Amino acid sequence: MRTAFAFAAALLATSALQARSPTVHNPPSAFDSDVTALSATQVAGLTTSEDIVRQYLKRIAEIDDNGPRVNAVIATFPDAIEQARKLDAERKAGKVRGPLHGIPVLVKDNIEVAGPVPTTAGSLALKDNITNRDAPMISRLRAAGAVILGKTNLSEWANIRSGGSTSGWSAVGGLTRNPYVLDRNTCGSSAGSGAAAAANLAPLTIGTETDGSIVCPSSVNGIVGFKPTLGLVSRSLIIPISHSQDTAGPMTRTVRDAALLLTAIAGSDPTDPATAEADNRKKDYAANLNADALKGLRLGVARDRVGDNPAIKARFEAALDVMRNQGAEIVDIADSRKGFDGLGEAEFEVLMVELKADLNAYLATTPPTVKTRTLEQVIAFNNTEPAELRWFGQETFELAQSKNGSDDPVYKEALSKSKRLAGPEGIDRLLRENKVDLLVSPTTGVAWKTDLVNGDQYSGPSASALPAIAGYPHLTVPMGMIEGLPLGISFVGTAWDDERVLQAGYAYEQASKARRDPAFKPSIEATLP
Template identity: 65%
Template structure:
């Protein structure tokens, strides 16, 4: 990993000889992109120095000190890119609200440069493709600085049911900055931990089912899973074309909306995004403290778990929403008629994993390396470091599945989509006459245990919107013994702007995000 010291920071100021020496730089800890942009606009902070500050913070907190293991590596070119962006700013050319803002990418997303895209696996340790995923190209065009790659649950947590979230053979185990012995959830573990620890103000994660929202909730930040088809998946290591999407992980809802405004859009190589250009909007335009006024909110009461402390946080959040003008509608039977959803989703994921992984691997520029799921299975068997903590039983199950034309898959695909969408979220919203659904995103982070794997037992709001492909936003709701809990906002297809606006209104009134303590163990 590149390690940059602030000892060289003053030298960077020589690129602006006509400007006066600025006052001492403010810290970046806890600052969102909108705040940093305002400081750069005022001249109290410079694009090039901002990037150096984050590189130094990664060295001090991620590589040393608490050693979070959230960032796998940074690009060697980032300071040069930041200088160029500063030059544009000084010349009066701003590309947009992300101009000069560093952002981290989950390491299943391709980006030009010397860093490989590994999905956390040694099988892809040399996967330097020399190409930007379309969402990364959009970020660059908007002036964002692609800082580096974040650790993840290997293969986005689809290799084994016995895995430990946040661990990969490439990056090791990512720690939760709120309690270092606690898990980060996954699979976008490094992206969430990095933003929570202010290793960058922004990160991109990916989700198939809960992989943005759970780590965001557990690490106490904002995470947004958009409507599937709003953001291109091209050049992203896949699991399921039915459910995969990328999305922002940020400190604030406004920052999530800023990122979505940049990355949303159609991509001719991803057919799912055909409607994206027609559907995308400026997602910051609808943000208002009054966005919940007059809204009817359906409460997923039967999905919050049985912990009294979490229920108390949730009830306080609902009270806050009521005070903002929302009408709360209790839904006691949100699971009714959906008993077969889990099995149908699992069949879809296993079948699509085999097919979609083969398509991705076969399309890599290098002729070397694995080209099928069977190749990955063989690689893992030949490399003990891959299987040292957990098996590859899900890979092996997926390999046994038929193709995308198999009757079992087609039946499961149609059933899963119907149960989660028309007979799930759509039905609940129509029957209860509500504008959106709310629930508890996550339980408190569990202790990481590489020997025994994950033991997450808390509530989860991810499955319905994940399978339906509908938007899902998590916002900090408070803490239990110092461990963050999120509240989820879920809407219908293409209602991304409305979901973000609702979460923004709650966030502005509640202000429940807390800074990480980097302690070991929970708060007394």
């Protein structure tokens, strides 16, 4: 259920706008449409951005707040309809900003958006964090003509507070449910964005990832998720974990929509030094998508990263057959785990040091209404707020607080080691030694049952670590289903190979047609005789 404290006025304002504006007669349904179709209906005069926004606001009320109560959306923006009206007026006057003109977008609630809605990272410590700032990424979306529809729930503090956490839960937003099977988990910190895209609460959503938080919720919620090369998209005014690994990225129902969204948000930002190359690297990522892109590609398969689940292996083999039939050459990679000793420990050391430094730097920029100005103060707040620590603790926060700064030789060695092992001696080595263009594997296992008492119960393979640590592009595309639960397949490339990764994923998507809409089942067991 959407929280009420700072959002009541926003919701009342939205209701008032809806009440005073007539609905266009029988506009086409937005819910079977991708961005290209929604744009086409506006061009043809069959609908307007205002009509589309109203449909999504109604669906959020029916599906997210009521009915199956997916609970993916924390808040809608009170000016969403006014945004749409202005864009409709521009279109009528002959000004069209691009393919996202008039298209609604939901963004994860660790990304700042100007207006009366706070940016909370799911924590009550930030319930008054109304900054009146647009993150540079949001400014790019507005310039592209998108309507910023609302904020999505997330795993609190992007799932970094505790190793015993439950993905999809935050003290601000409550628990997000998987639209396919409601008692199953939504995975990763971008849980709300994944569930919202799957349930079609907006045509486009945005998540963030440090390690797995775009691709895992995309995989288990049956959608496309793209973690771009680190530095392609600005991270400024996004509540951080790690400047070495954090990035935002698209979470959508189709690869083309992800490419359109990435095109809009990519680019250099002087306040984020990592993006210095972005303007020279960025492209129109949708322009060259084609169904034949797999022909002639050599795709590396690390068999020792597929896992032992026979159902997952069967779906993956079927996916490889689809790609073979499209002209790809499948190359088995032996001993793909060799040479990575100590990588996990090095990554964790980096995350702990950077969490403290980066979060302290962010909190120092928040308005005076925010009383928690450091990680240490957030820890103290949590100890006094029962709702925060009811389901799990904050031992990871406490460990990060104990760390020295970025001048610590231990940190410097860990950073150098993690980047080297994951990048040049990891993905790049596997590509080079096996003479392959991309790596493919199952993204992760199927969604587990949500358990607030015992926390997450990850199972199956995981493809996220190497591209997350290296900062390389990683795309997940729906691969099939097991007992009504989605699976994703991952495509991973080297740095700045975002376009080719998207092209390969698009060709697979078009050939496989593997995605299915969610059924909102209460549980798998409920359907058994």
